[in-house]
Structure formats: structure tokens, C-alpha cells
Amino acid sequence: MISRNTKLLIGGATFVVLIVLGIAFGGSRDEDSAYSWDAMGRGDIRETISASGEIRAKTQINIGTSVAGEIKAIHVKDGQNVKAGDLLVTIDQERLRQALAQAQAGLDAARQDASRLEAAMRRSVDSFPRYEALRQQGLMSDEDFRQQKLAKESAVLSYNSARAAVAQSEANLKGMQDGLSKATLRAPIAGRVTSLKAEKGETAIPGMSNLPGATLMIISDMSEMQAEIKVNESEVVRTKVGQTAQVTVESLPGKVFQGSVIEVATGTEKVGTDANLYKVKVVLAGQREDLDNLRPGMSARAVILTHEVKGVLRVPLQSVLEREGSLEDAQKQGLLAPASRNIVFVFKNGKAEERLVQIGIANTQFFELKEGLAEGDKVLTGPIRKLKDLKDKATVSLRARSDSELAKTKGAKK
Template structure:
């Protein structure tokens, strides 16, 4: 073989090798997936439950009238501070005073009737005794004695009836006098008049149970406030009395107020005529901070802290994905046994990068923070994991070549 032939063969071999290498590189580039990655580190986690609601006072009194009548004196205005025992308003006492006067007169008249009844009773007694003496002497017939005794018993009954009338009238007088004390309505607690539904000259009517239309004013103790929030059914099971909370009032968006859970509702909130599917429970948070110029009804948002972890392994929430076990894939067409399906249920895990390839690793998660999951097992610190894109995490396979892009925030 000549030197020229050998040279040509060498050139062709080198060209073939180069072509194969180029094709291989081209193929690998085609099969390589670009991913965003992040290094697993330790951090502090805080789990929160967010809920919206209103600021309310821990103690308030709805004031209603105990008797009906015209309001003739109303010194209070909405927003006024009142002390316990302060006169709030006065109802016209004319009608009640008239009843008192009538019952007093009725009692005096009844006492006169008693005196007359007692005199008639005494007279009937004398007549009965006289008739009885005559009968004992065989002077008169027995029927005359019976008539006299009957007349005497009638007068006794009349006297007793007159005395009972006194008792009845005195009871009515006592009730009228008590009603007379109700014309002056005083504050039962110290606080602020937060609602005023009556004006001087208007008629007040006796309040009925659970009828907001008969509430004339509301006095609230603003020294102790609560946040009443509605928590979703999926979150309320994680709440406990005493858990801390951070409250942001819409009127003070840059200030965080603190509190603790005081009460957790046991029954869902129901709204009349509502067809909503969401089920919420009322949670009451006692504020430990003072809100300046607070008013009941202010809108707020509460972040309830349900758990904290210090210096734990964690991953971004978006890094966690789900894969079916291989056994389930193999038996998808054959085994319908429920126990097998339970054993083969989908695994939660993440994709770890080793030697430029992605490998699925099953992990056990713990606390859920605002943007991270706590990792209890299945992952080591400083591992590189895939955190996106979402579509890549959903479709990527084991051993896929990847190209790292450190775009994720820690």
C-alpha cells in the first residue's frame, strides 16, 4: 500500500471520528434539559394561617328601653365617653307616674272598703248571736238563725276579699314604682357610645329578644379589643387556643399588632340564603397591643403562627413533585386490590442533580412554611435540587441530562 493511500485512509478515519463526535455532542445537546437549581440549606421556618375579619370589643352593652315612651332628654352623642352609672337618656314618665297615682288611690279606696266590710261583718255577727239566743229560748224558728249565720259568713268573705284586693293593688303599685325608675336609663359599663339609634323627641319601645331594631345605643369598652376572623375548614384543625397571631388593621397597614387565640368556634359559620361551598369557622384573637383610635368594625387580616422550626433542612415549595412508583406502573393493568393501590400510591419527592443528571428522591416533609417545606428525611444538606420550570418538573425522567441554571432564590 502506497503512502498516499495510507494518508487518504488516515484522513477518512479522522473525519469519521470527528463526525461521530460532533453527532454525539449534537445529540446530547438535544437531549439535555435546562433547569433552575438551588442548593439545599438550613433555615428557620414559620407556619402561618391567614384569615380576614373585623376588630370588635371584648365587652359591649346594647342599650334598649325597658318601658315605652317618648325620649325627653338625651345628653349623649355618638363617640362620647361615659362612666358606669352615667345618665344616658330619660323617657317621659307621665304615663308611668299616672299609673302610680292610680294604684295609690286604689289602695286608699280599698282600705276604706275594708273598714266598711269589717263594720258590716261585726254587725252581721251581732245579729247572728242575737238570733241564736232567741232560738235557744224557743222564741224564733231555726231558719231565721240559719239566715243570720249565712249573712255573717258572707260578710266575713267580703272582708277577706277586700284585704286581698289590697295585696293585689300593692303589688301593682310596686311594679309601677319600679317602672318609674326605668324612665332614667343609666350606663351599665364605662366605655364609648359607639352606636346611637335614637334622637330626643322620638319614641322608644320595649326591646325584644334578638331584635336589633330595638337597640337604642351601644356602649363599648375599647380598652380590650378582639379580632374576629373566619378561618377555612382546612386550616382550623391546626389552630389551638393560646397560639400567637400578628394582626394588620387596614387603617394601619404598616403596623403589626400582636395577639393570641382566645376562642375557636366549634360550629361552622352559616349565612342565611347563601349557597357558598366554602366552610369557615370563627376564631377570636385577643389583642395584646393597643390600637390607636380604635373603632369596632375595622377590617383586619390575621396571620396565626401555628408552628416554628429552627435551623432545619428545607426546600422551596415549588421543588416538591409527585411520581408514581415503578410497581404501580407495572401493575396498572392487572392488580385491582385496594391494599396494593394503597402501597403503590404516588410518592412525594424532589429531583437531585448528580453528575449532570437528574434523579428522583422520595422525601418526607414536615412543617410547611410560607415558601418552604421542612425536610425530615431523604435529602442531605448542600445537595443541588431542581426547582423549575414547573413543566420540566412535571415531565422530567430519571437520569435525564440537565444543564444547571442557578436562578433560584434561597
């Protein structure tokens, strides 16, 4: 049998537990219904863009041939450093030598023919004044004179044709000589053989570089390494030459290369999924031994600093809402359709006041505030679903601690 005093103790303990639970759960419900917030403060903002691409050398030259033929010898290896003028590839020259001999024989024949016709022309031209004198003296008929005149003109025309044939044969010979000289390929620049695509015995094919056999190798100038990245159309407008960048390479984890933007494409290549991406080139700096570890074609990712401001008012990203403007405002601004506007809800006297704001650059946490709020203002930051439906002058309650205070508490626990 439970005594009266025991019953009183059990009842009292139960009452205390219920009170504690009520406070805990009641407080939790109040906290859940309240809005999160943060106080306007000052700080620095760095606006960056990130994009991926690949490592490239300063200059990459596709080595091809302008004459077709069997590859007789390859004088370099993949990865070998070469100097300008070094021998790279020798293509079969026998057919080209035969063609050169034929062109030389054709030129000799054309010159002999031209010499013969020149002599005939000179005789006809030198004799013609005598025929004119005989005709004036009545010692030659008009018909005979016309025949002599036609013979002289024909001789001149034949000689001119022979001279043209000589010029054509000379051009043909020079073309054959040029073709023979190009059967021996030499390095146009100093660099490294970064891709050897040909083998001895294969047929070198002149033509476009995307045809099999057209590109024999690639020589890269490794003195300056670059990252060629592809930037989205919405971000390329913020990318300028001279901006600071940091590049990481998938093959070298933990290594960060400093760089700067040296070129921003003004047009897109319109190829497949890259239709709205623009090429941006970033030149890399660093220790020579680190740069020597880079290879053309390595996957890279770049972060470009597009803008930076210090000591400015900052408003949390999640507190800025977009609202569609009115038609009246659009007409006042000379617009044909309403323009969107940015608003923030500020807590004041227990109510949410809607404020129109002008924002600047942004990072992953804050917008730069240019106009509309003051330092110390309490801005509502969430929950986002409730913020979207919130009306101006609505009564609201705030959570006990600000977002910044909660973040410091979480940081201290870690």
C-alpha cells in the same frame, strides 16, 4: 470584486457566528428540557394563617329601653366618655306616672276590700263554735247549721281572694315603679359613646336590637381593644388560645399591632357567606396613644403564628406531589378507601427516583420534612406539568444551577 482573502474572512466570521448561535440555542433547548431542582437543606419554618375582620372594643353594650315613649332629652354626645351611672337618656314619663297613680289607687282599693272581708270572715269564724254547740243541744236544725257552715267557708274564701288581689295590685304597682325608673337611662359601664343612633323627639321602642328605635346608642369599653377576625374552617383547627398574632388596620397604614389569641369560636354562625367561617378574637397590645386611634368597626387583617420549628430539614413546596394510594395499602391501614400519599422525585445517577415522604408544617416556600429524604439530596422542583407525568426511574437531566442559586443571583442583581 471581492478578493480571496476577504472571502475567507467573511466565511470564517460566519462560521464562528453560526457556532455561537448553535451553542446558544442548543444550550437553551437543553436547559428548557432539563428539570429545575434544589438541594435539601435545613432552616426555620413559621406556619401562619391570615384572616380579615374588624376592630372591636373589649365590651360593647347596646343601650335600649324596656319602656316605650318619646325621647325627651339625650344627655351625651357621640364620642363622649362616660362613667358608670352617668345620665344618658330621659324618656317621657307622664304616661308612666299616670299608670303608677292608677296602680296605687287599685292597691288602696284592694287593701280596703281585703280589710272588710277579713272582718266579715273573723265574725263568721268566731260565731261558728256557738252554732256547733246549739246544734249539739238540739236547738238548731241541721239545715240552719249547714247554712252557717257554708257562710263561714264562703267568708274565708272571699278573704283569701281579697288577699290575692292585694298581692296582684302590689306586683302591678312595683312594675309601674320599675317602668318609671327605667324611663331614665344611665350608663351601665364606664366607656365611650361609640354610636349615637337616637334623636330627641323620636320614639324609643322596647324590643330586639335590630328593630329601628330599639338601640339608642352603643357604649364601648375602650380600655382593651380587640380584633375579631373570621377564620376558614380548614385553618381554625390550627388556631389556639395564646398564639402570637400581628394585626394591621386599613385606616392606619404601616402600623403593626402585636397581639395574642384569647378566644376561638367552637361553632359558626351559619349566616350567608360566613357559613364556614369561625370567629377568633385577638387582644391588641401597644402604646396607649396608638390604641386610642382605633375605632370599633375598622377593617383589620391578622396574621397568626400557629406553629414554628427551627433548624429542620425543608423540602420545597412545588416538589411535593400527591398520589393516590393503593387499595392494598388501605386495607393494611384498616381504611375503607385508598388514602393519598406524598412523594418527591430525587435525582440520582441520572434518573428520577420516587421517594415517599412525610411532611409537617409549611410556610409559603417549604414543607417541614419529617421522614423520607436526607440533607443534600437533589429534589426535582419543576416544571410542575412535567413532574406530574414523571415516572419512577425515568432518565432526566438537571439545569445547571439550583433554584437557590438562581434566587441568590436575582437577589444580587436587585
